[in-house]
Amino acid sequence: MKWDAIKGLVGAVAPTIGSAIGGPVGAGAGKILAQVLGVPAEPQAVQKALSEASPEQLAEIKKADLAYKTRLAELEVDIFELENADRSSAREMGRGDWTPKALALLAFLFFGGYVSMVTLIPYEQNEAVINLVLGYLGGIVSAVVSYYFGASNKGG
Numbered sequence: 001m002k003w004d005a006i007k008g009l010v011g012a013v014a015p016t017i018g019s020a021i022g023g024p025v026g027a028g029a030g031k032i033l034a035q036v037l038g039v040p041a042e043p044q045a046v047q048k049a050l051s052e053a054s055p056e057q058l059a060e061i062k063k064a065d066l067a068y069k070t071r072l073a074e075l076e077v078d079i080f081e082l083e084n085a086d087r088s089s090a091r092e093m094g095r096g097d098w099t100p101k102a103l104a105l106l107a108f109l110f111f112g113g114y115v116s117m118v119t120l121i122p123y124e125q126n127e128a129v130i131n132l133v134l135g136y137l138g139g140i141v142s143a144v145v146s147y148y149f150g151a152s153n154k155g156g
């Protein structure tokens with residue numbers, strides 16, 4: 001398991017640390033959280049400890065989050081800027097590569113084809129499966145659009 005897997009859980013308790021986890025400074029943020037919880041600096045251990053955290057531990061996590069936010073401000077570290085730089089470098093590496101463009105085109109073709117098929121062809125099918133496939137393909141198309149046109153910052 002990687003730190004990205006628990007980013008949402010951590011973000012609900014400690015927004016600054018949660019936004020840092022999984023990014024360029026994520027390992028340090030994870031270590032801080034692990035120290036507060038008294039567990040090894042591993043995503044599984046932190047996840048388990050968070051799910052069993054006492055109110056006192058949650059208060060300590062919030063204090064650590066505030067201290068982390070203050071420390072980042074002192075160092076003039078902008079997590080959003082670091083994440084953007086990371087994404088930009090990944091996009092720059094793929095500039096001459098046709099693979100992302102081909103995959104993006106395939107995603108749009110599959111999505112459009114599947115929507116057309118379930119809309120125009122009447123047949124008895126499990127509605128849950130249709131919704132599952134539409135949701136999955138819609139997520140892929142959304143990721144493609146975010147890759148090529150950018151996405152809004154969802155952080156605090």
